[in-house]
Amino acid sequence: xxxxxxxxxxxxxxxxxxxxxxxxxxxxxxxxxxxxxxxxxxxxxxxxxxxxxxxxxxxxxxxxxxxxxxxxxxxxxxxxxxxxxxxxxxxxxxxxxxxxxxxxxxxxxxxxxxxxxxxxxxxxxxxxxxxxxxxxxxxxxxxxxxxxxxxxxxxxxxxxxxxxxxxxxxxxxxxxxxxxxxxxxxxxxxxxxxxxxxxxxxxxxxxx
Amino acid sequence: xxxxxxxxxxxxxxxxxxxxxxxxxxxxxxxxxxxxxxxxxxxxxxxxxxxxxxxxxxxxxxxxxxxxxxxxxxxxxxxxxxxxxxxxxxxxxxxxxxxxxxxxxxxxxxxxxxxxxxxxxxxxxxxxxxxxxxxxxxxxxxxxxxxxxxxxxxxxxxxxxxxxxxxxxxxxxxxxxxxxxxxxxxxxxxxxxxxxxxxxxxxxxxxx
DNA sequence: ATTACCTTGTGAAATCATTCACAAGCCCGC
DNA sequence: GCGGGCTTGTGAATGATTTCACAAGGTAAT
Ligand SMILES: NC(=O)c1ccc[n+]([C@@H]2O[C@H](COP(=O)([O-])OP(=O)(O)OC[C@H]3O[C@@H](n4cnc5c(N)ncnc54)[C@H](O)[C@@H]3O)[C@@H](O)[C@H]2O)c1
Ligand SMILES: NC(=O)c1ccc[n+]([C@@H]2O[C@H](COP(=O)([O-])OP(=O)(O)OC[C@H]3O[C@@H](n4cnc5c(N)ncnc54)[C@H](O)[C@@H]3O)[C@@H](O)[C@H]2O)c1
Numbered sequence: 001x002x003x004x005x006x007x008x009x010x011x012x013x014x015x016x017x018x019x020x021x022x023x024x025x026x027x028x029x030x031x032x033x034x035x036x037x038x039x040x041x042x043x044x045x046x047x048x049x050x051x052x053x054x055x056x057x058x059x060x061x062x063x064x065x066x067x068x069x070x071x072x073x074x075x076x077x078x079x080x081x082x083x084x085x086x087x088x089x090x091x092x093x094x095x096x097x098x099x100x101x102x103x104x105x106x107x108x109x110x111x112x113x114x115x116x117x118x119x120x121x122x123x124x125x126x127x128x129x130x131x132x133x134x135x136x137x138x139x140x141x142x143x144x145x146x147x148x149x150x151x152x153x154x155x156x157x158x159x160x161x162x163x164x165x166x167x168x169x170x171x172x173x174x175x176x177x178x179x180x181x182x183x184x185x186x187x188x189x190x191x192x193x194x195x196x197x198x199x200x201x202x203x204x205x206x207x208x
Numbered sequence: 209x210x211x212x213x214x215x216x217x218x219x220x221x222x223x224x225x226x227x228x229x230x231x232x233x234x235x236x237x238x239x240x241x242x243x244x245x246x247x248x249x250x251x252x253x254x255x256x257x258x259x260x261x262x263x264x265x266x267x268x269x270x271x272x273x274x275x276x277x278x279x280x281x282x283x284x285x286x287x288x289x290x291x292x293x294x295x296x297x298x299x300x301x302x303x304x305x306x307x308x309x310x311x312x313x314x315x316x317x318x319x320x321x322x323x324x325x326x327x328x329x330x331x332x333x334x335x336x337x338x339x340x341x342x343x344x345x346x347x348x349x350x351x352x353x354x355x356x357x358x359x360x361x362x363x364x365x366x367x368x369x370x371x372x373x374x375x376x377x378x379x380x381x382x383x384x385x386x387x388x389x390x391x392x393x394x395x396x397x398x399x400x401x402x403x404x405x406x407x408x409x410x411x412x413x414x415x416x
Numbered sequence: 417a418t419t420a421c422c423t424t425g426t427g428a429a430a431t432c433a434t435t436c437a438c439a440a441g442c443c444c445g446c
Numbered sequence: 447g448c449g450g451g452c453t454t455g456t457g458a459a460t461g462a463t464t465t466c467a468c469a470a471g472g473t474a475a476t
Binding site for chain 4: 418419422424425427429431433435436442
Binding site for chain 2: 004006009010013014017018038039040075076077078082084091092094095096098099101102104105107145146169170171172176178184186188190192193194195196197198199200201202203204205206
């Protein structure tokens with residue numbers, strides 16, 4: 001299949017979220033226009049996004065809410081559980097470990113790791129914080145699919161290298177630093193300070 | 209001035225971060241190639257990005273690290289302090305309130321708000337958690353520039369409306385829900401579950 | 417069964433972003 | 447002060463994404 005743009009995947013995920021709400025409200029079908037109104041997309045955008053993956057609607061009628069939800073879950077790989085390890089049990093790592101929003105969407109935190117003896121042994125929402133020295137052994141045993149990196153920037157690359165060597169193929173990084181991974185590994189970064197800087201730029205360039 | 213793409217602003221911010229590191233290492237000048245190597249951009253990209261704002265380099269030599277840093281800070285509006293309020297003192301709100309990465313880049317948390325009496329009155333990194341009913345009065349008094357929204361999705365739109373009505377023009381939202389703001393307000397959202405879904409997509413579509 | 421009305425799916429067009437490629441400019445050594 | 451070697455700044459070319467616009471296909475009422 002042709003490579004799909006990230007912006008498309010991002011929107012598919014937004015469509016799915018809205019479809020689930022819409023389904024809960026008891027609606028059977030939805031048009032591309034209704035689906036678009038939600039996230040600020042256009043109806044043509046919705047149809048184009050879906051067209052990369054097939055043909056899901058009925059002309060004149062729209063899309064079956066439940067069928068399209070299923071298709072999107074299938075496309076996004078959400079018809080299953082994903083196991084996640086979190087490296088770093090500090091402020092942000094702890095918040096992530098206790099975030100129900102992940103579990104609700106099929107992402108299960110199966111391990112949290114830290115190096116600080118004061119944190120190791122503690123428990124976060126039922127998951128015990130383990131020593132980072134157990135990381136390799138635990139990854140080999142639990143075969144998690146995704147690692148979240150929530151350690152200080154200086155430590156991030158070393159930890160990424162370790163989880164990659166242990167077989168992890170997908171990483172979500174919260175440390176504000178560029179990281180290297182082999183091509184076969186997907187790395188995404190959330191950089192909150194950067195988000196604020198974009199707001200700063202918008203504020204100083206507001207033309208009014 | 210011509211409208212600048214968000215991807216450009218994002219990269220400028222990354223360049224600045226690296227320039228600061230580079231300056232700390234005692235380097236005087238840097239070429240577009242060196243600057244690019246960092247974040248995976250190309251040298252042409254760096255030059256094009258900068259060219260939107262002026263001409264900062266010397267042909268044959270490169271850019272003065274300190275002069276370019278200053279220019280980028282100026283462009284991004286980082287030559288000043290920004291005051292930030294955080295709405296929601298739960299797990300993620302508390303982590304954000306205690307995050308030194310913000311203060312280090314000129315973003316000062318001047319207020320944290322919650323509705324839960326158990327949290328109000330507590331203190332997070334020196335900032336006292338106040339009752340959300342004080343929000344309007346405090347915004348009028350402290351004139352913060354930016355609001356971070358860290359409340360449950362159901363409550364987010366109502367809080368956004370309140371901070372916007374109070375005069376806030378820039379919002380960073382952490383609730384996984386689409387929000388409406390007037391055109392003059394800049395809204396950005398960080399959606400961590402969405403980031404994991406993009407990883408999920410990458411994992412199921414890995415072609416190897 | 418025909419008509420009126422909707423909405424999809426999709427090439428083509430338009431817009432937006434990145435990369436190319438090179439003239440112009442500057443440094444430095446001689 | 448001239449030439450060789452580098453690096454910028456920028457139009458033009460390419461590539462990617464979004465929007466347009468409409469034929470094709472479906473519904474539902476009569
Ligand atoms: N706090 C936030 O809201 C926030 C927001 C965005 C990004 N971040 C980033 O997330 C990272 C963590 O931030 P934080 O605020 O949670 O800091 P923190 O100091 O509270 O937590 C960091 C944790 O990582 C652990 N750690 C350090 N080295 C380690 C190693 N080699 N192996 C395992 N664990 C190790 C520490 O023991 C500590 O518990 C930083 O890179 C920070 O920039 C934090
Ligand atoms: N925990 C995470 O790591 C994480 C990650 C990403 C996104 N989020 C999102 O951030 C938001 C908060 O998540 P959390 O995990 O911190 O939840 P939480 O329950 O720990 O915190 C939510 C806080 O908001 C407060 N609140 C509720 N309504 C309010 C109102 N009207 N005014 C003021 N305060 C109010 C609650 O009292 C509570 O303290 C949610 O939308 C969640 O989806 C959380």
